[in-house]
Amino acid sequence: MNKAQLIEEVQKKLGGDTSKRAAGEALDAVLESITQGVKKHGRVLIVGFGTFKLAHRNERMGRNPKKPEIAVKIPASNTMRFTAAEVLKKTL
Incomplete structure (x- = not known):
């Protein structure tokens, strides 16, 4: 959808x-x-639906699968995560 x-x-x-x-x-x-x-x-809780949370990703090294010898530094970043509530999980 x-x-x-x-x-x-x-x-x-x-x-x-x-x-x-x-x-x-x-x-x-x-x-x-x-x-x-x-x-x-840092978070939003919607009862019966789920929780949206702020999550931090640490800096890490990534590689191109076609050229694995070339490493790329991926900077730290913030992202949003969603965790479904039990009520929502049961309806699915």
Whole structure:
């Protein structure tokens, strides 16, 4: 499912009066809030759905499989991880 399909599903769930634009704005607001919450607090917990957490990746060495003799330094970075809640896992 891509973002456009997700917006259509949100529009259906909100009812016939809701436009695709309003559903898209609602989805964007939720995603932005999750991003800001993780950035500010380090994690966002949505009960019954899961947890978004900030994770740190240390600097490491990587190699091109076609030229394994050439090592490349991959810099340290931050990323976001998601852990599904038990309720969500049971529904899948």
